[in-house]
Amino acid sequence: xxxxxxxxxxxxxxxxxxxxxxxxxxxxxxxxxxxxxxxxxxxxxxxxxxxxxxxxxxxxxxxxxxxxxxxxxxxxxxxxxxxxxxxxxxxxxxxxxxxxxxxxxxxxxxxxxxxxxxxxxxxxxxxxxxxxxxxxxxxxxxxxxxxxxxxxxxxxxxxxxxxxxxxxxxxxxx
Numbered sequence: 001x002x003x004x005x006x007x008x009x010x011x012x013x014x015x016x017x018x019x020x021x022x023x024x025x026x027x028x029x030x031x032x033x034x035x036x037x038x039x040x041x042x043x044x045x046x047x048x049x050x051x052x053x054x055x056x057x058x059x060x061x062x063x064x065x066x067x068x069x070x071x072x073x074x075x076x077x078x079x080x081x082x083x084x085x086x087x088x089x090x091x092x093x094x095x096x097x098x099x100x101x102x103x104x105x106x107x108x109x110x111x112x113x114x115x116x117x118x119x120x121x122x123x124x125x126x127x128x129x130x131x132x133x134x135x136x137x138x139x140x141x142x143x144x145x146x147x148x149x150x151x152x153x154x155x156x157x158x159x160x161x162x163x164x165x166x167x168x169x170x171x172x173x174x
Contacts, residue, residue: 002039004035004038004172005170006032006034006050007129007168011167013029013050013164014026014028014163015028015163017161027057027060028058029053029056029058029082031052032052034048034049034050034051035172036048036169042091043089043096043130047086047089048089051081052083053080053081054074054081055080074105075105081103082103083102084103097113098112098113100112100113111138112136113136114136115134116132117130129168129170130169130170131169135165136162137161138163
């Protein structure tokens with residue numbers, strides 16, 4: 001079994017959610033750790049684990065970021081991490097499918113990441129990089145992230161949140 005570690009400098013974990021049903025708000029997590037363990041060259045037996053520092057959330061708006069991190073939503077003081085742990089990986093019709101659990105706050109739900117293993121490349125330092133692109137849509141109400149305002153007749157934040165992961169890994173020296 002070979003262990004791979006995230007190259008955070010060249011990776012990206014982001015999300016997008018509709019605001020007032022007509023536009024999208026995007027955000028990123030700027031601090032996370034991820035590992036991948038696999039024996040097969042095509043990674044079809046891959047085991048992924050990713051731990052995200054929720055306090056690193058960034059949407060480009062300080063007031064919104066503070067609200068998202070507050071006790072009414074992510075509650076970073078009590079639940080500082082989001083954790084994804086894969087259960088199964090497979091390749092179906094050129095799509096890379098990873099099923100696993102996603103823990104947000106103290107709620108764990110099953111999710112499926114669908115994407116591509118885009119290949120391996122050797123960077124300018126001679127290090128092999130293994131690249132994956134995944135997407136998933138999750139229902140925020142499933143994790144009780146259900147901020148509701150009573151002074152609006154419009155849905156402010158959609159229940160559907162699109163997750164986007166562009167991940168580069170390198171072989172661990174361990």
